[in-house]
Amino acid sequence: MKKILHIALAALFCSAFIFPFAACEIDTGETPGGQVTPGGNENPGGSENPGGSGQEEPPQQNTDADVEVTVGTLGKPDELTLMKRWISSFNTAHPEVNITLTKQMSGMPDTTLWKSAGEMPDIIWTAGDQHSPYSGNLGYFRNLNDETAFPGCTEFFGDFYESLIDSTHYSNTDTGIWFVPRDYNRLVIYLNKTAFEEAGVAVPENDWTWDDFIKTCNDLMDAGAKKGVEWKKWRPVYTTMLQNFGGKYLNDNGTLAIDSAGTEACVDFYSKFYELRRDPSDPVVGLAIEGEGTSFKAYPGFIEGSVPMIVDVRPQLPGYMQAASNGDWELEVRAFPNFTKAEGGVGYVGAGCSGYGITTDCTDEQELHWAWEFLKWCMSEEGYEKVSALGNIVPALKSLKSSGSWREYGQYGMTVDADAFVYGNTKDVFLNYQNSLPVTAHDDFVLRVDDFWKNVHAGKGYRASVDQLISDFGALKK
Amino acid sequence: MKKMTQRTKQKIKNNVVGWMYIMPVVLGVLIFTAFPVIYAFISSFFETPLKAISWDFGEWVGVDNYLMPLTNSYYRRKFFKALGVTFLYAGTYIPISLILSFLLAVLLNRDLKGMRFFRVLYYLPVLIPAVCSGLLWNRITDPYYGVINKMLEDFGIGALPWFTKAESSMPSFIFVNMFTLGGSMILWLAQLKNVPKSLYESARLDGAGRFRQLISITIPICTPMILYNVIMSIIGVMQTYSQVLTLTGPLNSGVDDSLLFYVFNIYDNRVSHFGYACALSFILFAIIGALTAVVMKTSKWVYYTEEG
Numbered sequence: 056m057k058k059i060l061h062i063a064l065a066a067l068f069c070s071a072f073i074f075p076f077a078a079c080e081i082d083t084g085e086t087p088g089g090q091v092t093p094g095g096n097e098n099p100g101g102s103e104n105p106g107g108s109g110q111e112e113p114p115q116q117n118t119d120a121d122v123e124v125t126v127g128t129l130g131k132p133d134e135l136t137l138m139k140r141w142i143s144s145f146n147t148a149h150p151e152v153n154i155t156l157t158k159q160m161s162g163m164p165d166t167t168l169w170k171s172a173g174e175m176p177d178i179i180w181t182a183g184d185q186h187s188p189y190s191g192n193l194g195y196f197r198n199l200n201d202e203t204a205f206p207g208c209t210e211f212f213g214d215f216y217e218s219l220i221d222s223t224h225y226s227n228t229d230t231g232i233w234f235v236p237r238d239y240n241r242l243v244i245y246l247n248k249t250a251f252e253e254a255g256v257a258v259p260e261n262d263w264t265w266d267d268f269i270k271t272c273n274d275l276m277d278a279g280a281k282k283g284v285e286w287k288k289w290r291p292v293y294t295t296m297l298q299n300f301g302g303k304y305l306n307d308n309g310t311l312a313i314d315s316a317g318t319e320a321c322v323d324f325y326s327k328f329y330e331l332r333r334d335p336s337d338p339v340v341g342l343a344i345e346g347e348g349t350s351f352k353a354y355p356g357f358i359e360g361s362v363p364m365i366v367d368v369r370p371q372l373p374g375y376m377q378a379a380s381n382g383d384w385e386l387e388v389r390a391f392p393n394f395t396k397a398e399g400g401v402g403y404v405g406a407g408c409s410g411y412g413i414t415t416d417c418t419d420e421q422e423l424h425w426a427w428e429f430l431k432w433c434m435s436e437e438g439y440e441k442v443s444a445l446g447n448i449v450p451a452l453k454s455l456k457s458s459g460s461w462r463e464y465g466q467y468g469m470t471v472d473a474d475a476f477v478y479g480n481t482k483d484v485f486l487n488y489q490n491s492l493p494v495t496a497h498d499d500f501v502l503r504v505d506d507f508w509k510n511v512h513a514g515k516g517y518r519a520s521v522d523q524l525i526s527d528f529g530a531l532k533k
Numbered sequence: 534m535k536k537m538t539q540r541t542k543q544k545i546k547n548n549v550v551g552w553m554y555i556m557p558v559v560l561g562v563l564i565f566t567a568f569p570v571i572y573a574f575i576s577s578f579f580e581t582p583l584k585a586i587s588w589d590f591g592e593w594v595g596v597d598n599y600l601m602p603l604t605n606s607y608y609r610r611k612f613f614k615a616l617g618v619t620f621l622y623a624g625t626y627i628p629i630s631l632i633l634s635f636l637l638a639v640l641l642n643r644d645l646k647g648m649r650f651f652r653v654l655y656y657l658p659v660l661i662p663a664v665c666s667g668l669l670w671n672r673i674t675d676p677y678y679g680v681i682n683k684m685l686e687d688f689g690i691g692a693l694p695w696f697t698k699a700e701s702s703m704p705s706f707i708f709v710n711m712f713t714l715g716g717s718m719i720l721w722l723a724q725l726k727n728v729p730k731s732l733y734e735s736a737r738l739d740g741a742g743r744f745r746q747l748i749s750i751t752i753p754i755c756t757p758m759i760l761y762n763v764i765m766s767i768i769g770v771m772q773t774y775s776q777v778l779t780l781t782g783p784l785n786s787g788v789d790d791s792l793l794f795y796v797f798n799i800y801d802n803r804v805s806h807f808g809y810a811c812a813l814s815f816i817l818f819a820i821i822g823a824l825t826a827v828v829m830k831t832s833k834w835v836y837y838t839e840e841g
Contacts (some may be wrong), residue, residue, distance in 0.1 A: 072768070084672040170585035188804065193584055281677075344677065345697075353678060397776050495582070506790075513699055513789035530607035532806075 056290065114142035115140050120153040122421045124429060127176035128407075130159030133370070134180065137442050141433050144441045152271040152425045163188075166195055170416075173320045177417035177426045183222040183408040183487050184290075191225030191494035192235035196412040200232035205427050208232070214452045218406045227490045229305060232414035235430045236451040240368040241406045241483070242391045243293060243475050244268075244284070245375050247354055248382035250363035254278030261390040261478040265299070265402070268392035270366070272342040276333065279358045285351045286328065286343035291405035291486055292366055293508055297321050298403045298484050299394035304504060309491040311528045313507070314521050322517040325406035329512075352378035366391070369476050370447040380467035390478035390479065406450060406483040449476045496531055503527040521522070577811035578602075583804045591808060598812035608809070614790050615798040618703075622794070623770040626707050631762055634714040638721030639751070652722065656715035667779025670709045671696075674780075696781055699791040706792060709780065717762050724758040756835040760828065767824050771817060772796055789818065 128138045135156070141153045158169060158176050163185050169175045175195070190196040199205050212220060212232055219236035251258050252324070256274045258268055272283025286292065297303065301317030327340045334340035344350050344362055352366035352375070367375075372388070379386040393402035411433070413426045432438050436459060439450045443460040450461055462473035488504075489497040503524060510520035572586065577598050579593025585754075597604075602612035641652050648676040658666070673679050674695040682692040695705045733811050741749065752759075774796040777787070786793035795817055 164583060167583050167585060189583060192582060227691060349675070388714075495805070502801060509789055515789075525605045530605050531603075 058365060080091060098133060112139075114139040114154075114156065114369075115144075115146045116155060117146050117150050117153040122152045124152060124154045124178065124417075124422050124425045125157040125176035125453055126154060126178045126411075127160060127166070127327055128156065128180040129159030130161055130413075133373075133445065133447055135159065137445055137448070138180075140442050140445075141429075142439075145432055149425075149428075154429055167193070168478075172193065175414050175416035177422055178411050178413055178430065181249055181410055181412050183219070183234075183410060186223075186233055186412065187225035187487070187490070187494050187497045190231070190412065192230065195414055195416075196233040197417070198231040198233060198414055199235065199427075200230065202425050204423070205254060207431070208473065211431055214454050216406070216453055216483070217447070217457060218485065219408045219451050221485055222408060222487050224487075224490065225494050229490075234410040235434050236408040236410045237434060237448070238369070238408050239406065239449045239451050239477065240370065241272070241449075242291060242366055242368060242393060242404050242410055244389045245351065245365050245367055245371070247351070247361065247363040247384050248387045250275070250280065250354060250358055250361045253358045254363070255281060258387060258441075259389055259392075261472070261475055262480050263389065263392045264393050265394045268400050269338050269342070274408070275358075275363050276342065278367070280363055281360050282313060282344040282362045285346045285348065285362050287347065287366055288345055288508070288512065290505075291368075291407060291484075293504075294486055294488060295391070295403055295405040295484050296324065300324065303490045304488045305500075309493075311525060313524050318521065319517045322511050322520060326363050326514065328491040348374070348378075349522065351375070352382070354382045356382070356384075360476050371448045372464070372471065373446040376446070376469050376471075386471060388467060388475040390475045390480050391509050393480045394417070402481040403484045404481040405486055407486045410451075413513075427486070473505050492531075499531055503531065551736060573811040573814060576808050577815055580806070581808050581810045583807045589730060594808070598806075598809045599816065601809055601812070611790075611793070611798055611801075612813075613751055615793045615795045618791070618793050619771060619773065619795040621703060622706070622773065624768065625703075626764045626770060627763065628718060629707065630711065630714055630766065631759065633711065633715035633760075635721050635755070637714055638718045638725055639747070641718070642722060642725045652719075656719055658712045659715040659719075663829070664779050665777045666713075667776040671780050674705060674709070695786060696792075699787070699789040702781075702787045702791040706777070706780070710776070717766075720758055721755065724755045728754045753836045755840060757837060760832050760835050763828055764825055767828070771821050771824075774800070 056225060096352045126138060126142070128134050136292060138156055139456075142156060145154055146152070147469070150411075158165075158174065158179075160166065160180065164184065166175065166179060179195075181189070181196075186196065197204070199208055202208055215236055216239050219239060220232065223232045223234055223236060224230065225233065245257065248258055254275050256271060259271055263271075289462045294304075297318065300321035302315050302319075302321050303312045308311045324339060327334075327337060327342045329343040329345055332341050346365075348365060348367070348371065354361050354363075365375075376384050391402075391404040395402055411430055413430070414425065417426055418425050434451060436450075436452075436455060439448065439452075439458055441456060442448060443464060446464040447465065448461060450456075450459060455461070456477050463470070464473075465471075492500055495503040506527065507520055507524040508521055515523075550675070578590040578593065578595060580594045583813075584591075601608045617693070635653065641648060641655065645676050648718070649825055661669075673681055674693075676682055676692055676695055676697050679695070682695075686692055694701045728751060732754075733746055736746050736750060773794045776778050777792050777794055781787050781792055795813075797812045799810045802813065816826060
């Protein structure tokens with residue numbers, strides 16, 4: 056009896072612990088740390104401190120300086136490394152001021168806690184698509200589009216990509232610029248060149264079309280790939296695809312525009328794209344796997360079981376390079392395919408950014424002056440040079456589109472085609488689609504749109520998903 | 534005016550000293566518990582976004598925030614969905630976990646060599662923080678790369694969808710949480726140790742078998758622990774949050790809101806509708822209080838021994 060009990064207990068023990076133990080052996084090729092993505096949303100599974108040490112030294116401090124400017128940024132390793140490098144360089148060049156990193160946030164709501172505690176820094180990080188409740192409603196940010204307070208702002212902001220400046224407004228009638236955009240994050244397609252070669256599929260060019268993309272996915276799967284592409288379930292991707300199919304969420308006057316033939320086509324596309332099995336009669340069925348990079352990174356060394364492409368943005372480049380180096384495969388990147396089809400049309404791509412605003416708590420004239428000078432310097436050719444070795448930034452300045460060391464970034468003996476990140480084959484999509492609504496309704500509307508896509512993915516179909524959004528929009532508190 | 538006696542003075546002096554001893558705790562409770570609760574309660578009658586703490590609570594809306602789950606179609610849908618998910622989880626997880634943890638405790642209560650080792654092993658998963666555990670299970674249950682699906686495929690059973698399908702999300706969540714049975718098990722063990730051996734000896738003399746002893750002695754004497762575990766489980770389950778977040782990733786409430794637990798509803802509203810989020814918190818407080826009261830009121834089945 057005792058023996059039986061012992062065996063039973065041992066079996067229970069094994070069943071309880073085998074999975075956690077076994078998990079130690081899983082290698083998905085992912086690295087810790089997160090990244091900032093087109094809209095500024097955090098993106099799990101990002102890269103860690105590319106071009107850096109992982110543990111960045113504390114920045115240079117000018118403790119004897121008369122003026123101190125405080126900074127709060129996103130508490131992700133890459134973000135901290137970036138800011139520390141900027142601070143060190145700026146402080147070294149300007150001993151009369153001390154820029155100091157005092158706060159780290161996990162998300163924008165943290166700024167309210169800082170405000171409550173009376174510890175709001177002079178400069179804070181913001182996501183391009185999330186600032187409106189804080190700039191337009193709570194008044195945390197200063198309007199930087201003011202020559203009196205911020206001399207030279209007109210000329211300075213004149214060099215930024217228009218789509219990024221658009222994202223600095225909190226409504227479609229607002230002309231304020233509430234933060235300095237930092238990076239130009241367009242969706243791109245990363246691809247595993249080694250898998251392409253093994254599959255005998257030609258690596259596409261930057262001027263490829265949507266039809267080319269679909270054909271490439273099919274060719275890869277015909278050669279044995281598990282799926283053609285890892286396609287993120289992500290707001291910037293949804294917005295891009297909706298616009299490409301001719302749909303949109305809202306009209307300029309704030310009325311709902313979701314019920315359209317364009318939306319129906321987009322929903323139809325999504326309802327087929329992630330299918331487990333392919334349908335020979337429809338080339339779109341079953342081409343994609345959902346994920347945040349796990350499948351793309353976990354290349355098994357041969358085409359069978361691989362997912363050779365992923366839709367993503369520049370900040371993830373160092374992480375993908377690391378995964379490619381670990382897995383001994385070659386990485387390449389291409390512009391987002393132009394959504395022109397056989398019958399023509401215009402292609403769009405989501406373009407977003409993160410940035411830094413100067414807070415209304417920064418009232419001292421000297422601090423205000425240096426906060427502005429610091430941000431102008433960060434987003435200058437010299438500033439971008441200082442952080443180009445991190446590899447995760449495409450400068451927000453048009454003048455650096457085809458020059459600057461950001462284009463030469465590489466590690467592990469690898470480089471990719473920098474043109475892909477700024478290639479002009481498609482038009483930029485405005486990601487802050489909520490801007491035609493009153494600012495108090497922005498967050499609510501975004502959540503309702505998230506529900507819409509959840510319904511689409513749950514297989515509820517176009518009519519039910521749209522009707523639900525119409526009903527939810529009607530109940531929106533504006 | 535009446536003069537204070539020496540005794541009264543001494544009493545006050547003693548009280549002052551006593552108050553000074555407990556002052557750090559009292560201040561902590563007042564500042565970090567009482568004040569936020571009162572502030573949140575007042576805020577629940579105002580329409581306001583999340584903003585810095587101040588005496589400007591926003592726009593007075595009376596009990597509108599408490600009625601919103603009934604009057605606004607969007608909030609009604611979310612509220613009842615969240616409530617349904619939470620109750621479904623509570624209704625299935627609590628009985629299953631109570632029974633399994635009890636059976637595990639009975640098994641581990643045997644006087645066998647090496648039993649302490651097994652007790653420690655079964656308790657260990659409880660020590661893993663919920664966030665870490667969630668992240669770990671997120672990987673283990675990955676439909677494409679998770680180790681469980683790999684094993685199932687190797688055995689020819691086929692991969693399970695886990696958290697990628699609405700219909701399998703809740704069973705998966707319950708399964709994952711079964712690995713924290715050690716928490717209740719340890720309480721059962723403590724109770725089982727208190728069952729007088731003489732009762733079993735008497736029962737054996739009367740010819741009662743092991744099952745009869747379990748039904749007529751062990752369970753009745755464990756009823757106070759059953760009551761305690763039920764109440765604590767209700768409180769814990771109604772506040773389920775961190776594990777779901779880490780298990781399901783950015784979607785956070787699962788496919789088709791299949792894991793939209795009540796606290797997520799509070800979390801989703803905390804920035805834009807802070808007052809409503811506060812009201813939801815107090816509604817949850819009332820629900821937990823009501824459930825606990827029902828359990829307590831119907832607890833005549835609990836048998837208290839002479840020792841209590």
